[in-house]
Amino acid sequence: MTKRFAAVTAALCASLLVLAGCSSSGEKTARPGGDLVFARAADATTLLPPTTTQNEDIWTLQQVYETLTLNKPDGSGVEPGLATDWEESKDKMSWTFHLREGVKFHSGKTLDADDVVFSLNYARDQEDENNLWAAEFDPIKDVKKVDDHTVRIDLKQPWGPLPSYMALFAASIYPDDFGGHDAEYMAAHADGTGPFEVGRWNKGQSLELVKNPDYWQDGVPSLDSVTFNVVADDNTRRLQLQGGQADINQEPAPLSMSQLSRSQDINAQAFTSTKILYFNINNKEKGLDDPKLRRAMSYAVDRKSIVEVVYAGYAEPATSFISPGLAGHADKVDSSQFDMEKAKQLVKESDHPDGIDITIQIPSGVADRELLAQIAQQAWQDIGLTVHVQKLDDATLTTNRTNGDFQVQVSYATSDVSDTSQMINFLAVTDDSGVRSGYANPDVEKWAEQAVAEEDPEKQNQLYAQIQQQVADDAPIVPIAYQRALYGMSRDVVGFEPYVLGTYGLKETKLKH
Numbered sequence: 026m027t028k029r030f031a032a033v034t035a036a037l038c039a040s041l042l043v044l045a046g047c048s049s050s051g052e053k054t055a056r057p058g059g060d061l062v063f064a065r066a067a068d069a070t071t072l073l074p075p076t077t078t079q080n081e082d083i084w085t086l087q088q089v090y091e092t093l094t095l096n097k098p099d100g101s102g103v104e105p106g107l108a109t110d111w112e113e114s115k116d117k118m119s120w121t122f123h124l125r126e127g128v129k130f131h132s133g134k135t136l137d138a139d140d141v142v143f144s145l146n147y148a149r150d151q152e153d154e155n156n157l158w159a160a161e162f163d164p165i166k167d168v169k170k171v172d173d174h175t176v177r178i179d180l181k182q183p184w185g186p187l188p189s190y191m192a193l194f195a196a197s198i199y200p201d202d203f204g205g206h207d208a209e210y211m212a213a214h215a216d217g218t219g220p221f222e223v224g225r226w227n228k229g230q231s232l233e234l235v236k237n238p239d240y241w242q243d244g245v246p247s248l249d250s251v252t253f254n255v256v257a258d259d260n261t262r263r264l265q266l267q268g269g270q271a272d273i274n275q276e277p278a279p280l281s282m283s284q285l286s287r288s289q290d291i292n293a294q295a296f297t298s299t300k301i302l303y304f305n306i307n308n309k310e311k312g313l314d315d316p317k318l319r320r321a322m323s324y325a326v327d328r329k330s331i332v333e334v335v336y337a338g339y340a341e342p343a344t345s346f347i348s349p350g351l352a353g354h355a356d357k358v359d360s361s362q363f364d365m366e367k368a369k370q371l372v373k374e375s376d377h378p379d380g381i382d383i384t385i386q387i388p389s390g391v392a393d394r395e396l397l398a399q400i401a402q403q404a405w406q407d408i409g410l411t412v413h414v415q416k417l418d419d420a421t422l423t424t425n426r427t428n429g430d431f432q433v434q435v436s437y438a439t440s441d442v443s444d445t446s447q448m449i450n451f452l453a454v455t456d457d458s459g460v461r462s463g464y465a466n467p468d469v470e471k472w473a474e475q476a477v478a479e480e481d482p483e484k485q486n487q488l489y490a491q492i493q494q495q496v497a498d499d500a501p502i503v504p505i506a507y508q509r510a511l512y513g514m515s516r517d518v519v520g521f522e523p524y525v526l527g528t529y530g531l532k533e534t535k536l537k538h
Contacts, residue, residue, distance in 0.1 A: 055519040059536035060250045064262040064271035066391060067419035068255045069232050072215040072223060073208060075148050075156045075195040078451075078460070079423050080527070083194050083441070085253065087528050088234055089131075090197035090217035093122050093141070094188050100299065100350060100525030102443050103192045107136065107218065117183035122191070124174045128241045130200050131215070131222045138170040139201040145178070148196050155208070157427075158195035161450055164477070183478055186444035193442050194528075220246040220532035229420075230255055234531075246532040247520075257418070258390035266291060266513050272536070273521065274513035278392040279337045285513045292516050295339050295509040296523045299350040299440040299448075303343070304385075304401065304503040309463035310432050312381035319500035320360055321371035325404040327363040332506050335396045339511060343504035345493040346452050350507075350525055351445045352482070353489030360497040361504065368408045380409035385433045386425060389416040394435045397505065426461050436460065437508070439527030445489060446477050453496045464501030 067081045074086050093111070094103035108122040128136040147153075149162035164184040169177045178187065190196065198218065203211050215223045220240045224233035234251045254271065256262045259278040265271040267288060277285060277293070285293035304322070306313050313319060328342035344361045347354045372378060385401065387394045395416070402412040417425070425431045438460070440448045454473050455462050469492055476488040496502075510523045517537040523529040 053537035055535040057247045063253045064256045065275040071212045073212040074197045088221045089219045093191040096192045098524045119179045137173045141176045143201045144198045189442045189444040247535045259392045272515045277513045292514045298510040299348045300508045302437045302505045305434045305436040317375040321368040323500045323503045324364045324368035340506040340508040346504045353486045355490045355493045358497045382411040383432045384413040462501045
């Protein structure tokens with residue numbers, strides 16, 4: 026809203042108090058309508074959920090597509106989504122889901138069981154090399170239509186967390202046979218049941234979502250549209266928020282949060298999250314295939330100082346790759362400590378006692394990642410490695426990770442489901458999926474399978490602890506910090522609150538106008 030238009034609106038309200046939404050004080054009120062502008066560092070790369078691990082894709086697609094179950098905002102479990110209820114069979118070898126009736130896709134097709142069967146079979150297709158999440162659904166044996174509004178999922182083994190995995194964005198529901206299209210078409214043309222539809226997409230610049238007028242839930246969304254503008258530089262995003270060109274600044278630099286909080290027009294908030302920052306190491310690269318060298322790199326990182334210097338207190342030092350917000354997190358994992366002497370000794374004991382030459386890839390324009398890389402560069406050079414830092418755009422970073430074309434990247438992850446096993450699968454049972462670290466340990470894989478089948482929480486947590494210690498010993502990645510989700514928002518934004526698992530539901534968001 027321009028200043029001139031705001032002044033005219035205030036004058037009208039003063040003379041016509043009978044108009045709905047106006048107040049005698051001239052104050053803005055939160056009411057339906059409005060166009061929300063998001064400034065974020067990177068663009069979406071695809072509109073086909075299972076083919077991406079990039080958060081900008083995930084957060085966008087979760088406004089457009091829906092799943093059988095939905096994550097609760099506090100991360101404590103799931104609630105009904107496109108399924109109204111579900112039950113496990115007595116022998117624990119199948120789950121039955123009952124579908125919500127009257128739901129329509131953006132194309133106008135009415136949701137039925139055929140759509141769910143097609144979508145879940147697509148999500149678990151491990152022969153499709155573009156499907157990066159298929160392994161997550163490996164316990165599923167078959168997906169069957171019972172009737173038009175009922176689907177049964179048969180299992181290879183009991184799988185208690187299945188309802189949680191049905192909230193994974195990769196389990197999004199599309200029309201049967203993609204509505205007569207193919208995967209390539211769907212990557213550029215979404216057709217979901219969510220509160221927003223894809224409008225214009227100027228790749229590399231902006232992506233617009235528009236209100237779904239036929240959304241199944243009454244009264245939402247409130248907003249007419251949401252536009253994600255690509256603004257790679259931290260400082261430029263901050264200036265756009267302060268200048269009114271953006272309503273929300275996603276992931277402002279931690280060191281800028283205090284500056285943002287001093288503005289009376291801006292709300293700078295840190296939300297509870299499962300977010301973990303880490304160095305992703307390519308375990309297949311010569312030199313980095315040596316666990317002693319990787320473990321030395323872990324011991325050489327002073328996590329406490331990084332949290333204080335880089336993250337301005339908006340994070341905690343990481344002790345494991347499992348964040349404290351997830352069940353089974355282990356506080357005391359050996360090798361998360363800062364110990365330069367032990368790090369130097371491990372380098373001497375490694376297959377490369379004279380060190381190796383490595384490059385850390387980081388996103389351009391992101392201040393905290395650059396500072397983090399510089400600190401690691403100095404630390405790793407102090408233990409005898411030669412370290413370079415390479416700045417790349419987000420699209421190139423994503424492509425390099427997918428293709429295994431990297432040595433070390435600064436990365437972060439949030440859990441996509443409420444069950445801890447998903448983060449284990451993504452970060453530790455990776456091989457050529459997940460974060461593409463190339464790590465594979467048969468013991469970790471065995472314990473992960475046992476943990477999923479274990480019904481006793483105490484025994485399950487013991488297995489999780491074993492996994493966390495083994496991953497720390499092997500150091501396929503180097504966990505750095507558990508960071509809160511940071512956002513800068515105009516005070517005209519109402520009802521925006523990111524979920525603990527990292528995403529956000531824009532259907533609850535309103536604008537004052």
